[in-house]
Amino acid sequence: MNVLVIGANGQIGTHLVNQLQENKDHEVTAMVRKEEQLEELKQRGINAVLANLEDSVDDIANAMKGADAVVFTAGSGGSTGADKTLLIDLDGAVKSVEAAEKTGVKRFVMISAFQAHNRDSWADNPIKHYMVAKHFADEKLTESSLDYTIIRPGGLLNDPAIGKIEASENLERGSIPREDVASTVVEVLDAKNTFHKGFDLITGETSIKDAVGKI
Amino acid sequence: MNVLVIGANGQIGTHLVNQLQENKDHEVTAMVRKEEQLEELKQRGINAVLANLEDSVDDIANAMKGADAVVFTAGSGGSTGADKTLLIDLDGAVKSVEAAEKTGVKRFVMISAFQAHNRDSWADNPIKHYMVAKHFADEKLTESSLDYTIIRPGGLLNDPAIGKIEASENLERGSIPREDVASTVVEVLDAKNTFHKGFDLITGETSIKDAVGKI
Numbered sequence: 277m278n279v280l281v282i283g284a285n286g287q288i289g290t291h292l293v294n295q296l297q298e299n300k301d302h303e304v305t306a307m308v309r310k311e312e313q314l315e316e317l318k319q320r321g322i323n324a325v326l327a328n329l330e331d332s333v334d335d336i337a338n339a340m341k342g343a344d345a346v347v348f349t350a351g352s353g354g355s356t357g358a359d360k361t362l363l364i365d366l367d368g369a370v371k372s373v374e375a376a377e378k379t380g381v382k383r384f385v386m387i388s389a390f391q392a393h394n395r396d397s398w399a400d401n402p403i404k405h406y407m408v409a410k411h412f413a414d415e416k417l418t419e420s421s422l423d424y425t426i427i428r429p430g431g432l433l434n435d436p437a438i439g440k441i442e443a444s445e446n447l448e449r450g451s452i453p454r455e456d457v458a459s460t461v462v463e464v465l466d467a468k469n470t471f472h473k474g475f476d477l478i479t480g481e482t483s484i485k486d487a488v489g490k491i
Numbered sequence: 492m493n494v495l496v497i498g499a500n501g502q503i504g505t506h507l508v509n510q511l512q513e514n515k516d517h518e519v520t521a522m523v524r525k526e527e528q529l530e531e532l533k534q535r536g537i538n539a540v541l542a543n544l545e546d547s548v549d550d551i552a553n554a555m556k557g558a559d560a561v562v563f564t565a566g567s568g569g570s571t572g573a574d575k576t577l578l579i580d581l582d583g584a585v586k587s588v589e590a591a592e593k594t595g596v597k598r599f600v601m602i603s604a605f606q607a608h609n610r611d612s613w614a615d616n617p618i619k620h621y622m623v624a625k626h627f628a629d630e631k632l633t634e635s636s637l638d639y640t641i642i643r644p645g646g647l648l649n650d651p652a653i654g655k656i657e658a659s660e661n662l663e664r665g666s667i668p669r670e671d672v673a674s675t676v677v678e679v680l681d682a683k684n685t686f687h688k689g690f691d692l693i694t695g696e697t698s699i700k701d702a703v704g705k706i
Contacts, residue, residue, distance in 0.1 A: 358573035359620035
């Protein structure tokens with residue numbers, strides 16, 4: 277499968293690109309924003325394409341040409357203002373969904389946020405505004421024509437992979453290494469049972485393969 | 492008609508509450524966030540109710556009881572951060588839509604922003620992130636079961652009313668006194684021809700009554 281990773285230079289994105297690059301079943305293309313990121317990837321033998329989520333739907337659609345699946349794991353991050361949360365995490369995500377529809381890419385995997393579907397759970401969340409952005413981006417995806425999967429990981433860790441997860445529509449808060457989120461995406465990409473579904477994701481007791489198979 | 496004005500203490504909201512209060516065809520209730528605003532309105536003989544757009548849908552729905560129509564003219568304003576744009580202008584608006592559906596209020600008039608429906612027009616807009624929030628709030632309203640009207644005024648002025656407007660799906664940028672926006676809302680409230688429509692609004696050559704009749 278030809279997989280375009282949006283946000284390839286991010287912390288989950290980096291793991292995901294590396295895993296897909298080593299996987300014989302997939303061809304990965306890394307979508308990045310900066311020329312130097314593009315060059316660095318190409319020097320490592322990784323396909324890469326330049327596009328900015330603040331550009332038009334058509335510009336993003338151009339970057340998707342030839343892709344069978346798109347993974348959205350971009351984020352404006354904590355070091356920019358909430359204006360970028362609106363422009364990247366919300367509108368950039370929705371433009372990516374529209375670009376996928378326009379290009380004919382059917383498969384779309386969204387990296388969202390824990391409990392983003394459940395407004396009642398945000399009350400005491402210090403980044404409640406971020407939850408709003410993720411919530412409405414996810415809703416636009418569910419309303420699209422795409423075969424989507426929405427992955428809502430708990431607290432993200434840079435710890436080494438554990439390789440065991442829990443994945444369900446609603447979970448009690450937990451955490452998970454970013455590397456395991458990336459591995460879950462790889463398992464989800466081909467899994468038809470994950471089409472048109474969203475799930476919370478934390479470290480658990482089940483192998484990633486088995487847990488994804490039971491979603 | 493019993494009209495609930497959300498954002499009644501805002502600049503358009505203040506005009507609108509005053510106009511509706513003087514209008515024999517309508518009963519107005521002002522929804523405000525602060526106790527002192529509530530007291531001030533009541534002392535002026537205006538019905539008022541306390542609710543916060545950061546509260547739950549149920550809390551907002553409680554404030555809507557008995558209303559035939561809701562006008563959303565709240566905004567976080569330019570003095571707070573973009574996190575409040577997400578919490579108020581986007582999520583607060585969508586929660587108001589959901590509350591109206593829950594309460595059985597059918598008529599919903601949204602004060603949006605000029606060209607909020609047209610992403611291609613935002614490129615050079617210094618408050619592009621605000622346009623994103625208004626855009627997605629408007630989209631959720633159009634997807635709702637409500638008899639909505641979306642009013643997208645151009646540059647808002649504190650000048651005295653002119654009483655003549657131009658209203659159409661797409662207009663070249665212009666400006667309009669806030670008082671004329673309020674008068675347009677009053678005309679729109681009963682006008683069935685404005686159901687399920689959105690329009691840009693600027694000062695023009697046509698009386699408000701005639702312009703609204705032709706939408």
